Amino acid sequence: MNITFKQMSVFVSIAHNGSMTLAAEALFMTKSAMSQALAELENQLGVRLFDRQHARLYINHEGRKLLPVADELLARMQGVGVLFSEDAQNNQLRLGCTKTIGSYFLPDMLKGFAKDNGWMPQSIIANTQEISKMVEHFEIDVAFLEGPATELNLICEPWLDDEMVVISGRDHPLSKENTVLAAVATRA
CATH class of the missing domain: 3.40.190.10 (Periplasmic binding protein-like II)
Known part of the structure; x- marks a missing residue:
């Protein structure tokens, strides 16, 4: 099976737009190219994704099964583009x-x-x-x-x-010193 990004895009666009004409406009494709891509997808899957009545397409049970998966695949494919976009590179x-x-x-x-x-x-x-x-x-x-x-x-x-500060109790011998050397502080 060799399902293409174009076929999935066509299927999702038809499902979301509810008509071949609106889907074709959304993808900047001709209706015949849309129809051909949908037919290829249905042939590869071996099922009809839409019921056809009076030149209208209605998503059927098989189409409803595919739609969430197709939506996710398209979103992931668009995510790949975002990963390597100029903004992401920066x-x-x-x-x-x-x-x-x-x-x-x-x-x-x-x-x-x-x-x-x-x-x-x-x-x-x-x-x-x-x-x-x-x-x-x-x-x-x-x-x-x-x-x-x-x-x-x-x-x-x-x-x-950075300045190190030594903190000691009031009665500790270091509290009487004005300056504490690091060697003295590490022994205390």
Whole structure:
């Protein structure tokens, strides 16, 4: 069986428009081309999809069985076109970030991005090493990292300066210090 997109389009158009003339106008086809496509479809299926009375077509039981499937197939075929449309091609940004950025900064960034652009990029959250490798292997387009990227092929630009804050109880020895070195903070 070799059912074509054209045959399905003709069938659905006739079913929805209720007449060969209106269906032909909707598809910008001649009535004879419509009739031929419908006849080919019915021959391939081995059933009549419409009852014919006084040059009018009425969808029958077999046609009603096919209609939801045909509607879905046509919608899916149109979806394929959308996947590869110019707009879809422009909306293929894939970004990665490390866990802290993904938890604290990314949600607000994506919300603003979606508001400005009307779409969301695909985002992946993982550790610095994993995200760096993904950029290097072209699995993602851009990354926001907390740590240094060691891959030589990557171009890295500083984004934000981050300040670590040590929080301690009032009676802890660190609370008496004005400046705490990282080595001291990791031992405490």
